[in-house]
Amino acid sequence: MWRVKSLDAVLATAEKKSLHRSLGPVQLTLLGIGGVIGTGIFVLTAEAAQKTGPGMLLAFVIAGTVSAVAALCYAELASMVPVSGSAYTYSYAVLGELMAWLVGWALVLEYAVAASAVSVGWSGYIVGLLAHLPTPIVIPPALATGPYAGGIVNVLAVCIALAVTALLTIGTRESATVNACLVAVKLVALAAFMWLALPVMHMQNFHPFAPLGTPGVIGAAASIFFAYVGFDAVSTAAEETKNPQRNLPIGLIGSLGICTVIYLLVAAGAIGSYGAQPVFGPHGEVLEPGSRALQVMCSSLATQPLVCSREALAHVLRSINHPMVGNFLGLAAGLALPTVILMMMYGQTRIFFVMSRDGLLPEVLSRVHPRFRTPHVVTWITGVAVAFAAAFLPVGQLADISNSGTLFAFASVSVAVMVLRHTQPNRPRPFRAPLVYLFGTLSVMGCAILFVFLPWQARLLFPIWAAIGLAFYYAYGYRHSHVGRELRDIPPDA
Numbered sequence: 001m002w003r004v005k006s007l008d009a010v011l012a013t014a015e016k017k018s019l020h021r022s023l024g025p026v027q028l029t030l031l032g033i034g035g036v037i038g039t040g041i042f043v044l045t046a047e048a049a050q051k052t053g054p055g056m057l058l059a060f061v062i063a064g065t066v067s068a069v070a071a072l073c074y075a076e077l078a079s080m081v082p083v084s085g086s087a088y089t090y091s092y093a094v095l096g097e098l099m100a101w102l103v104g105w106a107l108v109l110e111y112a113v114a115a116s117a118v119s120v121g122w123s124g125y126i127v128g129l130l131a132h133l134p135t136p137i138v139i140p141p142a143l144a145t146g147p148y149a150g151g152i153v154n155v156l157a158v159c160i161a162l163a164v165t166a167l168l169t170i171g172t173r174e175s176a177t178v179n180a181c182l183v184a185v186k187l188v189a190l191a192a193f194m195w196l197a198l199p200v201m202h203m204q205n206f207h208p209f210a211p212l213g214t215p216g217v218i219g220a221a222a223s224i225f226f227a228y229v230g231f232d233a234v235s236t237a238a239e240e241t242k243n244p245q246r247n248l249p250i251g252l253i254g255s256l257g258i259c260t261v262i263y264l265l266v267a268a269g270a271i272g273s274y275g276a277q278p279v280f281g282p283h284g285e286v287l288e289p290g291s292r293a294l295q296v297m298c299s300s301l302a303t304q305p306l307v308c309s310r311e312a313l314a315h316v317l318r319s320i321n322h323p324m325v326g327n328f329l330g331l332a333a334g335l336a337l338p339t340v341i342l343m344m345m346y347g348q349t350r351i352f353f354v355m356s357r358d359g360l361l362p363e364v365l366s367r368v369h370p371r372f373r374t375p376h377v378v379t380w381i382t383g384v385a386v387a388f389a390a391a392f393l394p395v396g397q398l399a400d401i402s403n404s405g406t407l408f409a410f411a412s413v414s415v416a417v418m419v420l421r422h423t424q425p426n427r428p429r430p431f432r433a434p435l436v437y438l439f440g441t442l443s444v445m446g447c448a449i450l451f452v453f454l455p456w457q458a459r460l461l462f463p464i465w466a467a468i469g470l471a472f473y474y475a476y477g478y479r480h481s482h483v484g485r486e487l488r489d490i491p492p493d494a
Contacts, residue, residue, distance in 0.1 A: 003097050003483050025247040025254075032234045032255025034183045034339035037190070040227020040399075041263055042313055042333050043121035047289040047396050049276035050307040051220040055210035056276065057267050059220035060227070064260040066446035067228040070410040071256050072433040073417040073440055075249040078234075079431040080420075087409040087416075088351055092358070094416040094423075097484070101477060103412045104355050105469030109405025109462070111348035112382055114229055115161065115341045116389035117398035120146075122337040123156040124310035124395070129330035132323070146392040157390035164341045165383025168349065169369070169376050182339045187262075189332030193313055194265050196322050201272025211278060212286065215453070222453040223289075226399040227263060229344075229406050231256045249431040266313070274316045276306045288455075289396050345382055352378040359485070360477035400458040407447040408462070414443035 023031070048056035077090045088107060092100035127144045130137040145151035210217050234251040241247050270276060279297055281287050287294040289307070298308035309315035314333070317326030353375040356365035369376040389398065417433065418440040433439060451459065478484065 003481075023241045023247075024243075025250045028234050028241060028247055028251025029254045029258075030183050031343060032231050032251050033187075033258060034336075034343055036228060036231050036255060036259040037183075037186055037262065037340075040224060040229075041190075041266055042337065043124060043310070043395055044224060044226060044399060045267065045270060045276075045312040046307050046309055047399070048220040048224045049271075049312075050278045050287070050289040050294065051212065051223065052216040053208065053211045053277045054206045054271045055212075055217045056220055056224065057264065057271070058210070058217050059224050060260070060263050060267055062218065062221035062446075063225040063228055063450070064256075064263070066225065066410075066443065066450060067231065067256060068260075069439040069443040069446065070414060071231060071252050073414045073436070073443060074231075075252045075431050076417050076429060076433040076436070077413060077420070078248040078252065079244065079246075080427065080429055087413045089354060090416045091412050094420050095412065097360075097481060098473070099412065101355075101360060101473045102466060102469060103409050104351055104360070105466065105472075106405035106408045106462075107351050108348065109402055109465060110229060110409060111344045111351065112386055113389060113398055113405070114226065114402040115164075115344035115348065115386045116157075116393065117226070117395050117402060118337055118340045118344065119157040119161045119386065119390035120154060120393070120395040120398060122160050122334065122341070123154050123390075125314065125330050125333040125337065126156055128311040128314060129327060129334055132318070132327050132330070146394065148392075148394045148397075153391045155391075158387045160338055160341060161345075161387035161390050162383055164338055164345055165379060165386075168342065168345055168379050168383075169374055170372055182336045185332050186336030186339065189329045189336070190262055190266055190313075192325055193317060193329060194269050196317060196325060197269030197273040197320065198265065200320060201269065203272070205272050205275040208277075218449070218453045222403060222450040223396070223400055223455075225403050225406070225450055228256070228259070229402060231259075246430065270306065270313065270316050273320050274306060279305060279307050341386075345379070345386060348382050349375055349379045352382065355477075359480045359482035360473070362476070397455075397457065400455050401461055404451065404454060404458045404462040405465075407451045411444045411447040414440040414447075 045056070048059055052059055074087075081089060081093065088100055088104035091103040123144065127139050130139060139156070142152040143155045146154050212219075231252055234248065234255065241251075279287060279294060279301075281293060281297060287297060294307070298304060301308070304315070306312055306316065311330055311333070314326040314330040317323070317329055352361060352365050354366075355361045356363060356378070365378040365381070366375060367377050368374065418437055420427070421436055451462075
């Protein structure tokens, strides 16, 4: 269980059965921005407001800080081991096979469940956009939401998940090109929001700043952490990156820094121009975001606050007398949120691809399409699973479930980089994380604190999910592991 796959063997395996290298630093940074900016800011702004009000600004800072120290650890390992697999591969080389399996299994929560969450968020914006057309098109409630909100199935979320799956099957470079165009649309829409919302801010909208106190702020940070999920998906593209030692750190840290600045400006504009106070129950009780009780309370209000909207930013613009721009932002979200789904599913398929290549999952999952040179089998398996979850579950719950797996993976990478500094101090490091023991420790502590403040459902689901993963590992992976069977790919000069 504790056997490791040496870094030399990891690199040799990648060379033996490799993917085509076609991505440069600009494409990587745009992939990172495309993966990060999405449901977190377009949709979960309302969820964060219900948990902490204007204190969501501080929540963004807390979540961004934890992501930043984790990004430094990711950048060092990604530059040393420029192969697909992200946190799974790093854990295999440093912490052993059992931890690698658990990390890879947790990444299913990060990537696949996150893709489902973004699909649901996209559906909410499209439903709102169609309802505000000159000739409104009303999607029947039974087909616009899942059972959690009184519907039957979220048809639009299913459709977008399957469409992105088809695009990923065609090819990586084609997907990256489409992504670059849609990222530009997304950034223009957010720039328009900031241009209109920031000048009309009222300072009284920031008071009270944190009506639910410090626990509310940290709880919101635990949920809004989802807004930063995606930057690490850049590291899963390592094996398809030109000059990865130089370009991976640029893509990781550059995309995260740009996104953090945008988040703070957009959140400040939404709070200052319209307000973001939480809605309480009839007796002053705290209502859970996305709950039936909150929906009932929202329906009784004459003016819909930010926390009641499924399309938060478009709702703000319509409310401050910019309905046309609000509709444009809704259209931009409809066009651009699929870039986030693409990045999440891209990351998931590459994780499964590498686990299969190591023998921990059936070999069929690492088959590469003869024409497109993409792992088409695992791509479609992932796509169908993402569509199924998006059809029936709410965006907030999906985001919190995704966060539980993400926090575990981030903490594991932070531990791995510190262990590797101690065990192999002389190995070449094209990028060295500064103050690695300090920042690595802060990353682990930050991930642990945010996990504790996740909703109880997400905290409970993670150990259950891990137990299911262990059952799979002992039933198949433990016996079929290439390392365990000594099917090692050792470089000729080793």
